[in-house]
Amino acid sequence: MTTVLKLGGSVVTAKDEPETVDREALADAADAVADADDELIVVHGGGSFGHPHAAAHAVSDTEGTHDATGVREIHDAMGELNSAVVEALQDRGVSALPVRPLSVASRDDDGTTTFPGEPIATMLGEGFVPVTHGDVVAQAGAGATILSGDEIVTRLARQLDANRVGVCSTVPGVLDDDGRVIDRISDFETVASALGDSEATDVTGGMAGKVRALLELGTPASVFGPAELGAFLSGDRPGTLVHREQ
Amino acid sequence: MTTVLKLGGSVVTAKDEPETVDREALADAADAVADADDELIVVHGGGSFGHPHAAAHAVSDTEGTHDATGVREIHDAMGELNSAVVEALQDRGVSALPVRPLSVASRDDDGTTTFPGEPIATMLGEGFVPVTHGDVVAQAGAGATILSGDEIVTRLARQLDANRVGVCSTVPGVLDDDGRVIDRISDFETVASALGDSEATDVTGGMAGKVRALLELGTPASVFGPAELGAFLSGDRPGTLVHREQ
Numbered sequence: 264m265t266t267v268l269k270l271g272g273s274v275v276t277a278k279d280e281p282e283t284v285d286r287e288a289l290a291d292a293a294d295a296v297a298d299a300d301d302e303l304i305v306v307h308g309g310g311s312f313g314h315p316h317a318a319a320h321a322v323s324d325t326e327g328t329h330d331a332t333g334v335r336e337i338h339d340a341m342g343e344l345n346s347a348v349v350e351a352l353q354d355r356g357v358s359a360l361p362v363r364p365l366s367v368a369s370r371d372d373d374g375t376t377t378f379p380g381e382p383i384a385t386m387l388g389e390g391f392v393p394v395t396h397g398d399v400v401a402q403a404g405a406g407a408t409i410l411s412g413d414e415i416v417t418r419l420a421r422q423l424d425a426n427r428v429g430v431c432s433t434v435p436g437v438l439d440d441d442g443r444v445i446d447r448i449s450d451f452e453t454v455a456s457a458l459g460d461s462e463a464t465d466v467t468g469g470m471a472g473k474v475r476a477l478l479e480l481g482t483p484a485s486v487f488g489p490a491e492l493g494a495f496l497s498g499d500r501p502g503t504l505v506h507r508e509q
Numbered sequence: 510m511t512t513v514l515k516l517g518g519s520v521v522t523a524k525d526e527p528e529t530v531d532r533e534a535l536a537d538a539a540d541a542v543a544d545a546d547d548e549l550i551v552v553h554g555g556g557s558f559g560h561p562h563a564a565a566h567a568v569s570d571t572e573g574t575h576d577a578t579g580v581r582e583i584h585d586a587m588g589e590l591n592s593a594v595v596e597a598l599q600d601r602g603v604s605a606l607p608v609r610p611l612s613v614a615s616r617d618d619d620g621t622t623t624f625p626g627e628p629i630a631t632m633l634g635e636g637f638v639p640v641t642h643g644d645v646v647a648q649a650g651a652g653a654t655i656l657s658g659d660e661i662v663t664r665l666a667r668q669l670d671a672n673r674v675g676v677c678s679t680v681p682g683v684l685d686d687d688g689r690v691i692d693r694i695s696d697f698e699t700v701a702s703a704l705g706d707s708e709a710t711d712v713t714g715g716m717a718g719k720v721r722a723l724l725e726l727g728t729p730a731s732v733f734g735p736a737e738l739g740a741f742l743s744g745d746r747p748g749t750l751v752h753r754e755q
Contacts, residue, residue, distance in 0.1 A: 331604035331637055335595065338607070349581065358577035360647075361584070366612035369631035379625040385615035385647040391577055401606075401631040 266301040267420045271432035272310025297355035299496035305394045308412040312344040327405030334407045337399045364398035372404035380422040428484035435488040436502030447504045477505040512547040513666045517678035518556025543601035545742035551640045554658040558590040573651030580653045583645045610644035618650035626668040674730035675741045681734040682748030693750045723751040
């Protein structure tokens with residue numbers, strides 16, 4: 264059983280303090296991961312580490328930079344957060360190892376991402392737990408652009424033929440118009456009014472974009488809050504199940 | 510003109526002091542790289558950073574480990590040296606970016622290395638200077654093993670169709686029985702007596718193994734000392750030219 268687990272940047276960092284790990288939240292998440300039986304790939308977001316640096320250098324998933332010092336600043340900040348996550352997991356006996364997208368992933372000039380899967384697949388086969396993250400990567404014609412943790416999740420889930428995807432963010436699931444957690448989403452149209460038009464308003468990876476990408480993926484995906492991480496990793500389907508009808 | 514430049518670990522670190530950069534030697538090397546016109550890929554060795562940690566965990570290019578904390582210790586030490594090299598280059602206006610082999614490379618169970626070339630090729634196309642290094646990488650059946658800087662040099666030179674290879678170490682070239690620099694080596698047999706039998710005595714990447722691998726590569730390679738780095742990068746062929754007859 265191979266599971267791709269996304270830990271939202273806002274789950275493991277203190278959102279309003281620059282480059283600050285939320286130690287308590289990270290410890291809780293690491294405890295849950297240490298108890299998991301599945302073969303796990305962990306992907307974390309940027310939170311208060313990556314986003315301020317990316318904004319300062321005006322770099323996004325479509326706007327690039329050729330300034331190597333800027334690229335390094337974003338990448339090093341993400342490296343600090345990645346080290347904190349890897350360390351929290353290793354402290355609990357998890358054989359976590361870092362995988363840095365700048366080293367392995369790249370984009371061609373129409374924005375298509377290449378993220379070779381061999382290193383992660385080999386790590387998994389040897390019992391290691393790869394821990395990767397949103398990062399800045401080289402893109403043909405643009406210098407370097409942001410590769411989001413969300414895009415990494417769907418890409419790796421597809422390449423590694425994952426059985427399940429878990430998206431742990433600060434909300435307890437995908438919410439309807441009345442703020443209640445939607446139990447299951449099988450197609451985008453039935454929730455479009457609650458989520459808004461993902462094409463027009465959602466280029467930064469908000470919930471509509473996440474849901475659309477997870478539906479396209481086809482792998483059963485659960486969207487849930489930090490309190491449900493242990494339940495998800497023990498096989499439950501907390502929060503919202505996003506899975507198109509087969 | 511694409512050049513793969515190996516900076517020996519002993520060139521940029523203080524060999525007898527654990528995890529100590531030789532700041533003066535690194536500054537000289539970085540000055541020379543900053544003056545180069547070629548499209549460059551820089552590969553550095555481990556020196557006093559990688560080797561002590563690899564030895565402490567009994568990890569080599571053939572002996573692996575499944576201890577993730579050990580893997581991380583070796584990898585983090587190499588990351589510190591890599592950061593120092595990238596920073597020295599960026600300080601001189603070189604658009605250097607780190608490429609960490611643990612993230613991108615892996616080995617199958619017969620030891621064959623996969624090192625996808627897209628990220629480095631994309632960086633080169635955008636004017637960045639990839640800076641990579643000997644590292645520990647996941648290997649099927651063995652956990653994680655050492656991928657030497659020397660193997661990375663020949664692998665990347667082949668994949669990226671490099672025009673030249675430069676190997677800068679602490680000796681001024683390949684030396685004959687009398688300690689004089691050999692001007693040119695076109696086949697291994699003529700120098701075998703001076704270098705020793707590479708098969709039997711040289712599993713750790715000594716000079717005989719380097720020469721044999723560079724001859725097999727087919728790309729013109731120069732082996733020279735730090736004083737000749739500038740000359741090499743301006744197009745000269747200092748030290749020993751290793752290149753088989755075509």
